[in-house]
Each structure stands twice: as structure tokens, then as C-alpha cells.
Amino acid sequence: MSTDDNDFGNITEEDLPAAPSTEPINTPPAASEPSKPPARTKLSGIGTLFGKTWRVFKARVWTLLLIMLLTILLTFIGAGIAFIPTFISPTLAFISILLVCIIIFSVMARCYVALYYAIPRDCGVIDSFKETKGRALPFLWIMLLQGSVIMGGYMLLVIPGIILTVLLLFPLFIFIEEDERGMNSLLKSMAYVKGHGISVFLRLIALFIVLFIISIILAFIPIVGPIISFVLTPFTLVYIFLIYNELREIKGEFNFQPSKKLKLGLILISIIGPLVPIAIAAAMIGSMGLAMLPMMMSQMTGMQQGMTIQMQQNNGNTSTTTKLNITNKPLQI
Numbered sequence: 001m002s003t004d005d006n007d008f009g010n011i012t013e014e015d016l017p018a019a020p021s022t023e024p025i026n027t028p029p030a031a032s033e034p035s036k037p038p039a040r041t042k043l044s045g046i047g048t049l050f051g052k053t054w055r056v057f058k059a060r061v062w063t064l065l066l067i068m069l070l071t072i073l074l075t076f077i078g079a080g081i082a083f084i085p086t087f088i089s090p091t092l093a094f095i096s097i098l099l100v101c102i103i104i105f106s107v108m109a110r111c112y113v114a115l116y117y118a119i120p121r122d123c124g125v126i127d128s129f130k131e132t133k134g135r136a137l138p139f140l141w142i143m144l145l146q147g148s149v150i151m152g153g154y155m156l157l158v159i160p161g162i163i164l165t166v167l168l169l170f171p172l173f174i175f176i177e178e179d180e181r182g183m184n185s186l187l188k189s190m191a192y193v194k195g196h197g198i199s200v201f202l203r204l205i206a207l208f209i210v211l212f213i214i215s216i217i218l219a220f221i222p223i224v225g226p227i228i229s230f231v232l233t234p235f236t237l238v239y240i241f242l243i244y245n246e247l248r249e250i251k252g253e254f255n256f257q258p259s260k261k262l263k264l265g266l267i268l269i270s271i272i273g274p275l276v277p278i279a280i281a282a283a284m285i286g287s288m289g290l291a292m293l294p295m296m297m298s299q300m301t302g303m304q305q306g307m308t309i310q311m312q313q314n315n316g317n318t319s320t321t322t323k324l325n326i327t328n329k330p331l332q333i
């Protein structure tokens with residue numbers, strides 16, 4: 001699914017550059033046609049990028065906000081239904097929690113794939129869901145891979161986490177626009193950012209600063225604040241999409257061949273992401289158990305200095321009771 005400028009209605013070509021040519025790779029231009037210079041050689045400036053983001057966002061605002069609102073409503077409704085087993089029996093609480101997690105991930109994947117699709121296209125909510133039918137599971141899988149790899153980077157150290165955050169900024173858009181799936185979408189995101197990492201990082205920092213300032217201001221506005229915060233998510237996605245689209249135009253058509261070594265490295269990092277927190281939690285529980293062990297042992301040894309064993313024997317009409325007293329004494333050497 002490639003991006004078409006005509007999908008943007010009144011948005012100018014400067015706001016959203018056209019997608020790269022679909023001509024075969026390494027095909028020389030015809031003799032009658034002079035070679036064309038690259039349409040873009042660098043990313044737009046930060047101020048220009050924010051201006052483009054605002055214009056695209058204004059043109060798509062109602063569709064994007066309706067999809068966001070639908071995401072929240074479906075999540076709350078689904079979570080409410082999932083908690084019904086808890087009211088039937090408290091022992092079913094685990095099933096309810098499991099259902100809530102499944103519903104949240106399913107709703108987010110289904111709605112967000114429609115949201116990502118709608119950002120560069122002049123389409124309604126219904127069309128966004130129709131055109132992305134059957135793409136929720138691959139989208140969710142890429143989300144999990146992206147999150148696991150980035151988490152693994154931060155588990156290694158902060159700097160690897162920041163680098164991976166910048167490199168893996170676009171796999172979900174790459175899946176929607178270019179149909180690259182799984183780990184290949186992550187690797188292609190890295191290929192797009194290669195050579196432009198600092199530029200992308202600076203634009204992310206600028207976005208973070210703007211969002212941080214807006215969040216501080218909104219904290220003092222009780223009613224309007226949460227509403228405006230609701231708008232920031234699609235605005236952020238538009239901003240990131242425009243960076244991706246400009247990088248796509250800068251790179252043009254290129255022979256993308258996923259590196260097996262790099263893919264293996266990302267797989268290992270994605271395993272580290274979830275495992276390290278689990279290992280830390282297990283270590284904390286184990287250390288707490290070891291710390292409590294001496295206290296438990298002292299309670300067991302000092303609980304009772306003596307113990308009485310009573311045995312009873314029945315011989316016909318007579319009954320005999322024998323008592324054995326056992327007393328704990330310190331060992332004398």
C-alpha cells in the first residue's frame with residue numbers, strides 16, 4: 001500500500017512528498033529521458049516539519065480522533081465484559097485478567113492499524129477499518145517485536161536503548177505502506193535511518209520538548225487539559241510519519257536485503273527485553289527469602305524447648321499411658 005499525494009485533499013506536495021518511484025531497481029533511464037536529481041536530499045527543518053504536521057493533522061483530525069475515541073470505548077467495553085467471570089466466582093479472577101489483556105491488545109492492534117492507515121489518506125473511519133481487514137495480527141506482532149527490542153536495548157544500557165528507539169521508529173508505517181512484515185520491517189526501518197540518525201534524533205528531541213511543555217501547561221487546566229492530551233497521540237504519529245516519508249524519498253528505491261547477522265542480533269536483544277525484568281524480580285524474591293531464612297530458623301528452634309510424646313496402650317480392660325519428655329539442650333563439647 002503506497003502513499004499517494006492525491007489522498008491528502010488540500011495538503012500541498014510540500015507538506016507530504018510523493019512516494020518513491022515504483023520502477024524496477026537498477027533499471028537505467030531511457031535515452032530520451034534525462035536522469036532526474038533526487039527529489040530530496042535531507043530532512044525538512046524542525047520548524048518546517050512542525051508546520052507540515054499541523055497542516056496534515058488539521059486535514060485528517062476528525063477521522064483520527066474518531067478512531068482514537070473508538071479505541072478507548074471498545075477497550076473499556078471489552079474490559080468490562082471480561083470482568084464478568086469475577087462476579088460469578090472470585091476464583092475466576094485469573095481468567096478475567098487474562099481476558100482483559102487479550103482484549104486490550106486485540107482492540108489496540110485492530111484500531112491502531114486503521115489509525116496508521118488513515119494518517120496519509122483522505123478516507124473515513126469505516127474505510128480505514130475495511131482496508132486494513134486481516135492486518136491486525138501482523139501489526140500486533142511487529143508492535144511486540146519493536147517493544148521487546150527497544151526494551152532490551154534499555155536493559156543493556158541507556159545509550160543502546162536510545163539508539164534503538166531512533167533506529168526502530170518506523171516499522172509499523174513500513175508494514176502499512178510497504179507490507180514488510182515481522183523482523184524485516186524493523187531491519188528496513190534501520191536501513192532508512194542509516195546515515196540520518198542524528199537528524200532523526202534531533203527531531204525526536206524537539207517533539208519531546210514540545211510535548212513536555214504542552215503537558216505541563218495542560219496539568220493546570222482541569223477539563224480542557226485531558227481533551228487536548230487526547231489529541232497529542234495522532235499529532236505525534238503524523239509527525240513521525242512525515243519523517244518516515246521524507247526518509248523514504250531521500251533513499252528512493254533501494255535493494256533491501258535483510259542481514260541475517262543483524263536479524264539474529266535483534267532477536268537476541270528482543271529476548272533480553274522481557275527476560276531481564278523477570279530475572280530481576282526472581283532475584284529480588286530469592287534475596288528476600290534468603291534474608292528471612294535465619295529468622296525462620298530461629299523461630300523454629302526457639303519455638304519449643306521441650307516436647308512431650310504421649311502413647312496409650314489398651315490391654316483388655318486396662319489402659320496404660322506412657323509419656324516421653326524430650327528437652328532441647330545446647331551441645332557441650
